[in-house]
Amino acid sequence: MNDRILLAHGSGSKLSHDLLEKILVPPISNPLLARMDDAAVFELAGKLAFTTDSYVVNPIFFPGGDIGRLAVCGTVNDLSMSGAEPLYISLALIIEEGLEIAELLRIIQSVKDTCEEAGVQVITGDTKVVNRGKADKLFINTAGIGSIHRGLDISGSNARVGDKIILSGGIGEHGIAVMSQREGLQFSVPVQSDCAPLNKLVADMLRASKKINCLRDPTRGGLAATLSEFARQSDVGIIIEEEKIPLHDGVRGACELLGLDPLYIANEGKLVAVVSPDDADRVLKAMKRNKYAGAAAVIGEVTAGHRGRVVMKTKIGASRIVDMPTGEILPRIC
């Protein structure tokens, strides 16, 4: 096989079949995918969650992950944040002519590893090849289906006054890792993307308590966007304490240097939970036992005042608004 993707790989010819049968399908194969029909056919019962997301990150490999891991984690996490157990995902690739096949192999291997870790299966997919310059190496779309346990109602509009805000760990790691890789910035404390599937963490949390009212992964727009969404959707105020927000030294240094606010920087392996006050401790303990939330902390609470707004107590004891981010902060980080 040629060592680069050619337009012919997307033409439906023998080359297309070779690409699927030799490169793309074997690593991620399972009985549903192996049928190679136009659609995957399966049975599911009960309450379901369905989501989709596209990934255009540049560069496609970055410290701590790659576009393949990101595409699986993103969809797994979106399902998990509605309390669903992720089951099946789709995988659609838009490949730029000229991509090295070795790179594609690494990405597919990474998809496989991440699917195994999360316990989900790719059951349908698609491949397109576009002319050089019409895409940036590789774009991926994934969609996913998950099932929701009866009685569970997790939504951004469920926050109640008195609830505690729990954050699963340090913020801004994905955004800074991608940015430093892309711009060739080297920091003395290197930052790795936090890109990770969070479905098992959510399962641990739901075992500890059913009183988890909101869950969200603060991806683009960062912690600030997620908390602002909760405040608006639930029509409550939120107050957080700057001092309590976990922050990796490398992220802090990079933000100081570049004049960025870590509250607005993307994460791909963190979640924010709004939990009833009587269960906050139990949930926090369960989280800290999971490898992706060792640094989890209660960072604030839901208040009756300043509805629709997030306010942060600064380290020196004053307070300020934390608003929705506006415009482009960092280009293409997911």
Add this chain to the structure above:
Amino acid sequence: MKFIDEFRDAGLARKLAHRIAAISTKQARLMEFCGGHTVAIMKNGIRQLLPPTVQMLSGPGCPVCVTSNPDIDKVLALARLPNVIITTFGDMLKVPGSYSSLQRARAEGNDIRIVYSTQDALQIARENPGKSVVFVGIGFETTAPTIAAAVMQADTEKIKNFYVICLLKLTPPAMKALLDLGEVKLDGIICPGHVSAIIGTHPYQAYARDYGVACVVAGFEPVDILQAVEMLVRQIEAGNATVEIAYTRGVRDEGNVRALEMMHGVFDVQSATWRGIGTIPSSGYRLKQKYSRFDAEKAFIIDPGPVKEHQGCCCGEILRGVKTPQECKLFAKVCVPENPVGPCMVSAEGSCSAYYQYGDFHER
């Protein structure tokens, strides 16, 4: 983190705030000149810690904000020329000129690239010998040395396709212009930290001596700023205006001599047009004759077209400290970061953006 945590210490900050409250009896109107200070003050909520006698006003120290519409139009006209690559710091991208912005020009297919330093712009010039690479030279005395260095390097390496559109501005003449206008009666100035690291403190002596305005150079952490406020209040209480440095780890009286030499070697002083203030003599830089082949305004025929100013926007008054952002009718209503009317809402260091983004929620 070393050299940062000490200057964000909550206990120390509160102690300074108490001390300021204890010694302040006279009305003290202080202006922070620099946009970086405005952001730090709002972000940390420093105004909430100060007694009612101390009033903080924001000055014109945001380079993006004081760039006039005609100058932005010039950059946009350059961007539309064939085979031109515009290189710029990211905060210029969203600033509206008369009819467009670099962000919009980029979407229309013009080649506009964000760089982190003038060295990146030089590298783009080396990699694209068939194109003309123009660096948008916006900034104060802090950015000027890096632009001077890039021009000198381009000269040494004989890079023929690198140009600068020189819109650099100088801080002390603008401070003097504000004091001369006399619209705002100032008792003290928090002098810029990074600018002073380059120019030193000598240029401020005249403000203390001739205008009786207390001057203290401050760093950018909460403790730095509170310390500077305390020093200013002491001067005001004693009725004795002088120039002092609170930011001793960054600034010396003589400034950065090497950087100053480079600036003087590459630039000549000329008048410049500041948004909201107008033309101020000796407040800008142009490239010296020796380096004029790098001057984009000379190398290209630029036709920016007619200028249009934005109606109802108070950026001018806000930049002069005459109005606070909340006193502008458009603030947080029509003019918001996602739909900015004037540059003070666009730039990260703009007063309106800082007040909007980090404001005390009681004020919104």
